[in-house]
Amino acid sequence: MSLLVTGSxxxxxxxxxxxxxxxxxxxxxxxxxxGAGLFTDVKFLGVxxxxxxxxxxELFGSRNVDLAGLEVRKGSKTFRWSGSYxxxxxxxxTEAVELNVLAEQPPQVxxxxxxxxxxxxxxxxxxxxxxxLDQLGSPSFVAADTMNLWITTAKEDLRELLDxxxxxxxxxxxAKLLTGHRNLVTTAKAILEMGPRVVIIKxxxxxxxxxxxxxxxxxxxxxxxxxxxxxxGAGDSFAGGLMGYLASVGRVDVISLRNAMVYGTVVxxxxxxxxxxxxxxxxxxxxxxxxxxxxxxxxQF
Amino acid sequence: MSLLVTGSxxxxxxxxxxxxxxxxxxxxxxxxxxGAGLFTDVKFLGVxxxxxxxxxxELFGSRNVDLAGLEVRKGSKTFRWSGSYxxxxxxxxTEAVELNVLAEQPPQVxxxxxxxxxxxxxxxxxxxxxxxLDQLGSPSFVAADTMNLWITTAKEDLRELLDxxxxxxxxxxxAKLLTGHRNLVTTAKAILEMGPRVVIIKxxxxxxxxxxxxxxxxxxxxxxxxxxxxxxGAGDSFAGGLMGYLASVGRVDVISLRNAMVYGTVVxxxxxxxxxxxxxxxxxxxxxxxxxxxxxxxxQF
Numbered sequence: 001m002s003l004l005v006t007g008s009x010x011x012x013x014x015x016x017x018x019x020x021x022x023x024x025x026x027x028x029x030x031x032x033x034x035g036a037g038l039f040t041d042v043k044f045l046g047v048x049x050x051x052x053x054x055x056x057x058e059l060f061g062s063r064n065v066d067l068a069g070l071e072v073r074k075g076s077k078t079f080r081w082s083g084s085y086x087x088x089x090x091x092x093x094t095e096a097v098e099l100n101v102l103a104e105q106p107p108q109v110x111x112x113x114x115x116x117x118x119x120x121x122x123x124x125x126x127x128x129x130x131x132x133l134d135q136l137g138s139p140s141f142v143a144a145d146t147m148n149l150w151i152t153t154a155k156e157d158l159r160e161l162l163d164x165x166x167x168x169x170x171x172x173x174x175a176k177l178l179t180g181h182r183n184l185v186t187t188a189k190a191i192l193e194m195g196p197r198v199v200i201i202k203x204x205x206x207x208x209x210x211x212x213x214x215x216x217x218x219x220x221x222x223x224x225x226x227x228x229x230x231x232x233g234a235g236d237s238f239a240g241g242l243m244g245y246l247a248s249v250g251r252v253d254v255i256s257l258r259n260a261m262v263y264g265t266v267v268x269x270x271x272x273x274x275x276x277x278x279x280x281x282x283x284x285x286x287x288x289x290x291x292x293x294x295x296x297x298x299x300q301f
Numbered sequence: 302m303s304l305l306v307t308g309s310x311x312x313x314x315x316x317x318x319x320x321x322x323x324x325x326x327x328x329x330x331x332x333x334x335x336g337a338g339l340f341t342d343v344k345f346l347g348v349x350x351x352x353x354x355x356x357x358x359e360l361f362g363s364r365n366v367d368l369a370g371l372e373v374r375k376g377s378k379t380f381r382w383s384g385s386y387x388x389x390x391x392x393x394x395t396e397a398v399e400l401n402v403l404a405e406q407p408p409q410v411x412x413x414x415x416x417x418x419x420x421x422x423x424x425x426x427x428x429x430x431x432x433x434l435d436q437l438g439s440p441s442f443v444a445a446d447t448m449n450l451w452i453t454t455a456k457e458d459l460r461e462l463l464d465x466x467x468x469x470x471x472x473x474x475x476a477k478l479l480t481g482h483r484n485l486v487t488t489a490k491a492i493l494e495m496g497p498r499v500v501i502i503k504x505x506x507x508x509x510x511x512x513x514x515x516x517x518x519x520x521x522x523x524x525x526x527x528x529x530x531x532x533x534g535a536g537d538s539f540a541g542g543l544m545g546y547l548a549s550v551g552r553v554d555v556i557s558l559r560n561a562m563v564y565g566t567v568v569x570x571x572x573x574x575x576x577x578x579x580x581x582x583x584x585x586x587x588x589x590x591x592x593x594x595x596x597x598x599x600x601q602f
Contacts (some may be wrong), residue, residue: 087483088483182388182389183527183529184506184525185525185526185527186527203507205485206504206507206508207507207508207520207522209522209525217525217599218599218600218602219508219522219525219599219600220522220600220602221508221510221520221521221522224485224486224510224518224520225486226484226486226487228484255602258602259602261602262602296602298518298519298520299519299520299521299600299601299602300600300601301519301521301556301559301560301562301563301597301600
């Protein structure tokens with residue numbers, strides 16, 4: 001089934017213990033699409049300024065990405081983010097943000113994007129996520145991400161959004177902030193009570209956890225890679241691999257959800273292997289399937 | 302095969318967000334034995350002062366524990382530890398330590414403890430761990446734990462010990478301190494190069510990881526319990542469940558090691574469910590098998 005992503009496209013500048021990468025391509029929709037595009041076609045919805053130096057068609061290469069929803073806005077500037085990672089690189093330190101075009105009107109949804117089956121609303125203001133959702137007809141499965149900022153400044157909007165989506169993908173710290181709980185299982189259950197029927201809590205190098213309203217619980221370690229160069233985009237490419245796989249199989253049962261989470265984990269392991277999208281860009285479905293099988297071997301008993 | 306543990310017996314005072322427990326039974330050998338005793342007979346080697354208020358025979362209940370190696374030393378005082386946990390309870394804050402009898406001579410090894418098959422050297426000075434090992438003939442499988450203190454103050458002794466044991470069980474932070482690495486896989490490989498043929502890195506609520514010299518890698522999430530009252534002894538009872546299971550099956554192949562790690566995890570999940578040994582004391586092999594099966598369901602794909 002068709003998959004739509006809406007999120008940011010950014011000009012990133014990143015420093016990690018392994019190097020410095022200035023003005024590289026980034027943003028949630030970019031990292032998501034690099035992952036999802038390994039599994040299925042992606043309808044891309046986002047906006048950049050006229051200063052955007054990236055050729056997204058070239059960037060996505062052999063991935064089948066519909067860019068009808070990419071708006072290049074005259075007189076506007078592209079979103080920019082600068083950040084750094086230290087030590088174990090488990091959290092980013094934001095050094096500068098220029099929202100630019102992201103602070104303006106969202107992109108228009110093309111008619112050809114109506115009646116899409118699977119939707120991922122990458123992290124942005126929940127009110128904006130809902131406005132975008134309003135324009136998308138009745139998708140069969142909607143997932144969203146969120147962050148601290150909205151949990152603390154737009155909690156009512158976020159609660160309204162949670163009641164309208166099927167799955168929330170969220171970081172551990174943010175999940176605990178949202179619910180006020182400290183125990184991960186209690187946290188996951190509290191989020192399910194807020195509306196979504198699936199919650200996935202990401203724990204970075206410690207893996208991820210899924211709980212569903214039907215009572216399924218799935219625990220997955222991260223893929224044990226020794227090559228961690230730049231964690232930027234790991235969460236978005238995790239969501240991309242996950243949603244891409246779900247859309248490719250066209251069903252959201254327990255087995256598909258578990259496999260999707262494994263694919264998300266594996267995709268993220270390629271993303272963090274280099275700066276920007278250089279790690280995931282050259283990954284193939286065969287490479288992803290290889291790590292999927294490896295991760296099964298690493299976890300079965 | 303027979304299993305011997307040597308470690309501390311303590312009078313613990315613990316404060317967690319869930320309460321305060323004064324002068325309760327603790328110590329590495331106690332927690333280890335509570336776990337291991339669910340699987341096999343345990344030969345217990347340790348020393349207390351004449352002030353020790355605990356009846357260990359009664360404490361271990363139906364577990365088959367040989368206390369011939371328990372020395373009650375006249376004129377000495379029992380080891381005491383006071384600590385507290387806050388927030389997510391991922392690390393203990395030590396408030397007071399009285400080494401007392403632990404700073405004196407180690408206990409004598411009874412003749413009946415010679416030629417034991419499996420040995421666990423709980424955390425203490427590596428020089429002392431080696432002295433004890435010297436008295437134990439030629440056990441077929443020796444595992445040890447260690448801590449920051451010895452990594453920073455007795456590194457040469459520790460390196461000598463590592464060359465004499467089969468398996469090191471160690472916390473994530475301590476493993477990174479020992480090797481100077483930040484990546485978990487690299488860390489595990491570096492420890493294997495120091496001598497042991499198996500290394501298990503404990504990550505608390507984030508689970509554990511095993512690597513073997515033969516190249517096996519096993520990743521296991523923690524058991525997802527909502528009842529976490531007091532983490533004291535989690536690591537020792539993890540080691541107890543793990544070694545107890547290995548001794549009960551009498552072999553240390555890849556499958557046994559993986560199953561043993563799952564049993565260790567499950568045993569620890571009972572230990573943290575209440576203060577001191579109250580959580581694990583009433584656990585049965587059937588209860589442990591039940592969570593073993595549950596954890597398999599939570600992790601398979």
